[in-house]
Amino acid sequence: MPELPEVETTRRGITPHVLNQTIQQVIVRNPRLRWPIPNDLAQILHKQKIKKITRRGKYLLLHCDKGCLIIHLGMSGKLSITENTHAADKHDHCEIIFSHHKTLRFNDPRRFGAILWTTIHPHKHTLLKDLGPEPLLKNFNGDYLYQCIQNKNMAIKQLIMDGKIVVGVGNIYASEALFLAKILPTRAAQTLALGECNTLVAAIKKILTQAIKAGGTTLKDFLQANGKPGYFSQKLLVYQRADQPCRDCGKAIRSIRLGQRATYFCLQCQK
DNA sequence: CGAGCAACCTGCATGC
DNA sequence: TGCATGCAGGTTGCTC
Numbered sequence: 380m381p382e383l384p385e386v387e388t389t390r391r392g393i394t395p396h397v398l399n400q401t402i403q404q405v406i407v408r409n410p411r412l413r414w415p416i417p418n419d420l421a422q423i424l425h426k427q428k429i430k431k432i433t434r435r436g437k438y439l440l441l442h443c444d445k446g447c448l449i450i451h452l453g454m455s456g457k458l459s460i461t462e463n464t465h466a467a468d469k470h471d472h473c474e475i476i477f478s479h480h481k482t483l484r485f486n487d488p489r490r491f492g493a494i495l496w497t498t499i500h501p502h503k504h505t506l507l508k509d510l511g512p513e514p515l516l517k518n519f520n521g522d523y524l525y526q527c528i529q530n531k532n533m534a535i536k537q538l539i540m541d542g543k544i545v546v547g548v549g550n551i552y553a554s555e556a557l558f559l560a561k562i563l564p565t566r567a568a569q570t571l572a573l574g575e576c577n578t579l580v581a582a583i584k585k586i587l588t589q590a591i592k593a594g595g596t597t598l599k600d601f602l603q604a605n606g607k608p609g610y611f612s613q614k615l616l617v618y619q620r621a622d623q624p625c626r627d628c629g630k631a632i633r634s635i636r637l638g639q640r641a642t643y644f645c646l647q648c649q650k
Numbered sequence: 651c652g653a654g655c656a657a658c659c660t661g662c663a664t665g666c
Numbered sequence: 667t668g669c670a671t672g673c674a675g676g677t678t679g680c681t682c
Contacts (some may be wrong), residue, residue: 453677454674454676454677455674491676506677542676598675641674
């Protein structure tokens with residue numbers, strides 16, 4: 380579900396409510412996520428303060444006094460802030476209750492998400508240590524991508540969705556960025572010229588920046604921490620628009636499956 | 651090593 | 667109405 384813009388939207392949404400707040404109580408209703416929630420999480424977090432909330436790729440990092448809480452939203456995860464008197468909804472697997480009467484709730488129907496605790500620097504954690512650059516930073520650029528594609532025969536869409544190459548580009552924005560860059564998702568990565576790498580990098584940065592500005596994309600169930608949907612779905616150019624006219628040329632948008640993922644493109648505009 | 655794909659889960663839309 | 671099927675925004679960890 381959430382790609383980088385949705386995770387960043389969530390980060391910005393919860394930050395004012397939990398920054399510098401003290402954890403009073405933690406309720407784990409169902410620890411069985413992608414990896415189990417540590418069974419002593421409540422004891423660990425008791426009386427700790429949230430000092431900083433950052434994001435690395437699609438991971439949210441809640442830096443506490445004695446370590447860091449790593450949260451991943453998987454495909455269907457959501458974080459929300461409520462009064463701590465709010466009754467738990469279905470799939471509210473974990474609640475972090477603060478001393479100022481607000482609760483951070485983790486809801487995840489499919490349970491592909493994760494809540495983990497680390498005492499080492501989170502960027503050195505097994506799940507994060509091999510991640511590629513942040514797409515919005517300067518070290519993600521055309522030269523870098525051009526290096527990455529050398530001798531890579533895989534489809535360019537699959538390459539830009541590989542977190543070791545660049546983080547945060549998920550299935551929606553991969554199709555969208557390739558449309559903006561006028562590059563077919565099926566192109567063998569190594570066939571891209573340096574100029575095309577520059578164009579594609581610029582397209583990825585543009586699409587992610589615009590999506591963050593719109594509060595992310597709500598397809599069916601993503602909500603910002605304030606309970607509102609994201610508005611970027613209204614601006615999607617190809618994703619889930621199979622057989623509808625291309626916004627540029629009017630030809631029907633095609634859909635295929637590429638590496639088991641739905642993929643959308645315009646055969647006329649993209650080469 | 652890389653590529654391909656099964657697996658983890660629930661919910662929803664579709665078709666018979 | 668019920669049941670089977672397929673699909674969904676992610677990522678790891680198999681097999682070949």
